[in-house]
Amino acid sequence: MSSTKPVTKKLINSPESSVDDNLRGVVATFPQLQLHPKHRVVTVRNKSDTKRVAILGGGGSGHEPFAAGFVGGGMLDGAVAGGVFASPPTGHVLYAIAQLYKYNSGGVFVLIGNYTGDRLNFGKAIEKAKISGIKVEGLIVGEDVASSKNKTGGRAMIGEVLFYKMCGAMSQRGCDLTSIRNLAAEADKYMATLGVCLSACSLPGQPPLFEIARDEMELGAGVHGEAGIAKMKMGTAKETVALILDKIVEHLKLVSGDRVVAAINNLGGTSIFEMNIISAEIKDYLANKKINLERTYSGHLKSSLEMHGFQICLLHLNKKDGDYWLELLDAPSSSGSWPGSPLSVRSEEPHVDDDTLLQSDGRKAATGPSLTLKEQELLRGSLSAAAEELVKNEVLLNKLDSGCGDGDCGITLKKFGQAIQSYLKTSSVEYPSNVLWDLSEIAETDMGGTSGGIYSLGLSAASQAMAKAKSNDAAAWLSAWQSAMQAITTYGGAEPGDRTMLDTLHTAAETFKQNVSAELKALLKKTDEAAETGAKATAKMVAKAGRASYVASGYVHDEDAGARAVAVWMHAILNFIVNSI
Template identity: 75%
Template sequence: MASIKPVTKKIINSPETCVDDNLRGVVATYPQLQLHPKHRVITVRRLEDSGRVAVLGGGGSGHEPFASGFVGSGMLDGAVAGGVFASPPTGHVLYAIAQLFKYNSGGVLVIIGNYTGDRLNFGKAIEKAKIAGMKVEGLIVGEDVASSKNKTGGRSMVGEVLFYKLCGAMSAKGYDLPAIRSMAAEAEKHMATLGVCLSACSLPGQPPLFEIAADEIELGAGVHGEAGIAKVKIGTAKEVVKMILDQVVGHLKLVSGDRVVVTIDNLGGTSFLEMNIISAETKDYLEAKQIIVERLYSGHLKTSLEMHGFQICLLHLNKANGDLWLELLDAPTAAAGWTGGEASVRSEGEHVDDDSLLQSHVQKSALGPSLSTKEQHLLRGSLIAIAEAFIKNEALLNRLDSGCGDGDCGITLKRFGQAILSYLKDCSLEYLSNVLWDLSEIAETDMGGTSGGIYSLGLSAASQAIASAKLNNVEAWLSAWKHGMQAITKYGGAEPGDRTMLDTLHAAAVAFEHNLKEDLKLLLKKTAEAAEEGAKATVDMIARAGRASYVSSEHMVEEDAGARAAALALRAVCHFLIDNIAV
């Protein structure tokens, strides 16, 4: 017996009201728009005749921001919404046409997605409007490569949004209805889209529409939750983009020197990080073929609820009309869902770094006391001991971090340890202030993240304190220690008692200062013991700073990972010095 798929969780009031609640949300967010609730129509607010052509779009819901998100000057004058993935009824479309014609005597152009339900319901409404004496024309658009061999042509995909922009801009410029429709019909011949999905979407109150294996993607997925035309093994972003563009470029017969507009549509559940990678790979692919990318738009345009996937649409800017189409796409619009703008305009020039800006502004010179050859030997051994302690205890620190962090404390500090060992191969240890500064830079670049920032802050502050010292002695060490902790508190926000590495550092510093006049080996022994106790004490503390403060205390049953790491470092250096300094 087949297992029953669970209903997907969604934050809605009910499946029955979700479409109407969505439209209420649109006008709550954008009060300049007008909702006609009984007919599920949203229009631009008007009190008098614009004298120009109005553009109407629409179709099933579940594709947001399509279509109501594109209502605004320069794009749609109105949008009509059907149920989720269902065409709006004829009566609602007719109402939208009549509403727009009332305030736009130039007529109404209706953009119709190439789906059977939309063709029938929008078509019938257009014919009824004509009989009633309204000036209205329709245009069926569909540019999907996967379904392009169907008798009725390819399905309407994200390219429909480009028609809203092209037609809306022409209307704003005063073109008449026949001219706008003719331009759009011509543009459709030079547009193609193909998409993929990694996981299916689900209608409100329903389980996912289909299943995809963990190592597969659906090529040719539609925007109504349809599975694709083929299941293929998932690859890298570069490989998936190439698979799509090979077909789109071939379909449009693009060659070197051709100019295109690229639209990359998020099907609903794809992260911004993924979308940006896809954008970069798309641009690289086309430029490698010497196809000029004039504009690249990316974002949520015509989604499929929460489907994890994307579409790539290319509009070939041909010699006859390309400049006009580009002008229309660049024209201003108040529509909230449009992702283009001034920043989308193609710019010449490479993306390069000015590495001189990152060169340290702190002059590395003979600052602070210099170290003798013997002292340099002890410093080198101390740093090796710290590095080896971090590397050896990677698993322990990861485990301690997994309960209240992201489980990478050990990984991060292992990287630091390895970087320290690499640094020691050819560095100068003559000036402790310079060594501490170098270590702060290594923490920033090799550790990264929050831990890298904390270590970098503490070490750089300690470096400045040593640079001001007159002698290399325990008083200078204590001053550097305190300056490091103060910097961590100032910028990190934590204090002793907050269950962080500062609990170890503070406990050890107190012991160090208390035993400052004692024999050096006893001083180091007491310091190592205090560091150990400081780390152990964090077991019973409530986290009030750092990542652990965001987590329930029930997950924190062991020492803080950062506190333990600090104890490991202090214990390693203290034990090394005890074993190697003269009595």
């Protein structure tokens, strides 16, 4: 059913082209930057090896100037953009890493915002880059107070921008990859962000994401329009700043005599007039607490399209490292987020991609055990059955996802199913390891978003495990299965019991493991029943990971969409095999 709310007016060409048009605008404003259009990557222009460590950031679009606006000397060497409020795909992140490493032999340090999609897609890109011999390290960062008790930690807010500045300054000084990573990991412990919004934002071509009464504000709202921790009556600037800073000061355990840096983020629709008043109130509040405010940075840092609101981030300058951190923040930068920088100089050089970088991922063909012709028919048929069921269950999965996500789980998995159907028409299935790898790549390129990242990571890990197997037997498939779950846990942050797809996978895997010596048909039937049990159990679970964990439990009903999706395709696969042997 279509929404009755009017679409928000925006000066764009079309919702579909808005992300790419935005990036074209970044390099039109700052011509010294280089756009790699097919991969939505913006970098500094280099023609020779700097010998330095390159700093890479990025994430969803709609948060401008984050992250491309902070590309420039002394900050980011490159940024990769996803769709609006969506993580960039693994392939684009990998391209950015490879592009930066080409001109920065000191390595690449990747700052990853603490969101499931970013953890998965950036994480897989880092692992792929390491396999290909690139010197790269990543760090997941997040400092949001509102979500700090979440299983995977606080969401990444504007602290990322401070990391860009400090890590960029270290890179300019010639610091090595390990030193830069250690600094960011340490500083992350001393940052905290919290804010309020007075009105919602809207995606291009869409109505507002939520509603707030005229006399209310939402405390702790996320930069993607996620609900906050409380709706409150509007207060004055002084009252609102005190409300936020009380919680931040408590979270960081700040006391009289401590030194801090404040970053004030305009969420997009707040006037400079208001932002100046907020800055003054922050200064007065901290002075009354006898907390020394060393620097204030105010402006659009990580916006949320046109959301009316602001966030405050405090960095506690501790006694051990505080002076050094401040020195790094004071270091010069030519970042495009500051108007009139050297990046504004006109350039006629074209914007092109280097298509030679990703022509080979170095993976060997025909690895692991091979299948007989009969076994190939079983594999091909079971995958076809699974794909068909994913397509058929689009509506059901969308409905289950609408209560706690953005209602597109069915759409995403339908794309996966259709891509698998196309793949099976021409591809060989002789080597299971290669098939799993191909499916991983399909998930990455055709699904997109968080689900694509999860499936891609799991399938690639399963592929590597199967490549090491000596024979095509139940034990080999169990090992691949367990490797997939471990990879999803490592980068996705979820575990069994967190109300995710892992609940179906884990319940079924345990039953498979316990009955692995049983007759094949009995083994598969019991595994199928366990998958169904695992999916149904999520209806009564409290979400502790993924997007649903940011939503109040009262909004979460019925089974988890991802868990049900696993039960759907697993039933199709197991049922096909049972009926074919």
